[in-house]
Amino acid sequence: MTDRDILIALFETALAAALPEGKFAGRLPEPPKGRTIVIGAGKASARMARAFEEEWGRPCEGLIVTRYGHGCETRHIEIVEAAHPVPDQAGLDAARRILELARSAGPDDLVVCLMSGGASALLTLPAEGLTLEDKQALNRALLKSGAPIGVMNKVRKSVSAIKGGRLAAAIAPARAVTYLISDVPGDDPGAIGSGPTIPEASDPEAVLGLLKAWKVDIDPKMEAVLRANRVAGDAIPGQDVHMIATPLMALEAAAAKARALGIAPLILGDAIEGEAREAGIVFAGIATSAARHGLPAGAPCVLLSGGETTVTVRGKGRGGRSVEFLLSLAVALKSIAGVSAISCDTDGVDGTEDNAGAWFDAAILAEAEAKGLNAEAFLANNDGYSFFSALDRLVTTGPTLTNVNDFRAILVR
Missing domain, CATH: 3.40.1480.10 (MOFRL domain)
Structure with missing residues (x-):
């Protein structure tokens, strides 16, 4: 050769070792009495949805958002595409719908969350007081700064209405299981896609310190939102996490x-x-x-x-x-x-x-x-x-x- x-x-x-096919076997939850709702985001999320459908073998519904050109055909789960790495209106609309689906889940329902790298930009829902344009400008500045992915995700969580475990809070009291394909050094579940289903206490002062260290300037409005957008980060019962592929x-x-x-x-x-x-x-x-x-x-x-x-x-x-x-x-x-x-x-x-x-x-x-x-x-x-x-x-x-x-x-x- x-x-x-x-x-x-x-x-x-x-590449073959990182594909989701066959990775759900032995990791599936018990079927619910109610609905099975599948939500998720990331560059691998559409293929994850297709692989989950194959393994699940039962009716399900839901919505996945992936990068333009990264979709695939599924039987039950809707796939939409949006921009990455700088978010767009399609990603914002999808994030709103995904949050609504999460909130619609009842105690007898099961919510399956499929997350992979890219979810942070694709699942964009600004915290109250910010616009999509604000998030776009912040993403561009972070990308240009050369900051590592861990820093970028900590910042993104701090100005999001859905990341840093906020999606998990919306799912409760329904049972939830999250499947992850890791794209982050160290495979920290909370860092993959900025951890929409992984509760994490917010720390505005630490985030502001990171922005200063990487010379990313933000205006007073964004700083005020960042300080106000706090979350306790308490663990939520009945929510499991599985890592199905890693570097x-x-x-x-x-x-x-x-x-x-x-x-x-x-x-x-x-x-x-x-x-x-x-x-x-x-x-x-x-x-x-x-x-x-x-x-x-x-x-x-x-x-x-x-x-x-x-x-x-x-x-x-x-x-x-x-x-x-x-x-x-x-x-x-x-x-x-x-x-x-x-x-x-x-x-x-x-x-x-x-x-x-x-x-x-x-x-x-x-x-x-x-x-x-x-x-x-x-x-x-x-x-x-x-x-x-x-x-x-x-x-x-x-x-x-x-x-x-x-x-x-x-x-x-």
Whole structure:
């Protein structure tokens, strides 16, 4: 197999492990006397709804909101699409309807909540006193700041009428079960989609401190709403939570595939955060050590990692965190023989582009130079997409309908 064949095979194996099909078996609740209401949000939520229907095998009703282009056909559950990462009116309308469905549940009903990465932007319902435009502006500022996903979700909870457990409060006293596909480092249920069904006490002063630390300015109106939008965060009886897919599950599946190919896998972590270009430099150092000294693993080996890096936008180029990481890695490696790599977002969309990510082998910089492409200049302009596109190294899957965040593999042969 070529380097590309191996890297793509590892990525596809990781994706397969993150799909919701078959993940509800053994985790289904007892059927209710009343209705089964299915609600949810996220990039994987439509596929989760279809998989749940298959396993449930009984009548149900409900509403799911997913990203544009991430819907799929279901028998009973309505699927609507909305904007991500900056929310739009469709997401606002869907969030209102989902909250109404939650409030309509009675003591004999069962509410099934399907949440995955992207739910925070898709399930947008501003706290009283704020408008959709206010939330859109805040989301843009957070995205531009380079703040990690944990920080963004804490801020989003603080100005929401539905996140941070507020949806769970609306469901009570009905029984509820939440199924999660994790897209966050550490797999904290309260951080996935900003935790609509995970009660969490609000802390306005801490959130204001985070905004200051990441230089995100808010006006006095939003600050007042943030301070007033408090919630106790008390646990709600009769509400269960199941994690059905995580970044580590995907990495472990890729590791098993590597072993089957005769390549020693080393999982460096499933919760890597920080600036994508800085992570590229660090991982280049590890890969160089593996190639030259056989440490921390000897060739043939593959260094696997997941998590969610960020990009502080300074240039005017195209591309998300996966190609930013990969271009930084390529520049730092300086074409060491026998080292190739892939970096992709498991939802199939790297940033706002049409690719999942990209890959390269040791010939990448020589090919770039032959075409007059300066890799360092593209990196400085946050233009990884254009760089890898010009060299025919993009990985394009289309929406995968799952999301366990970044997948990275560095192959040393």
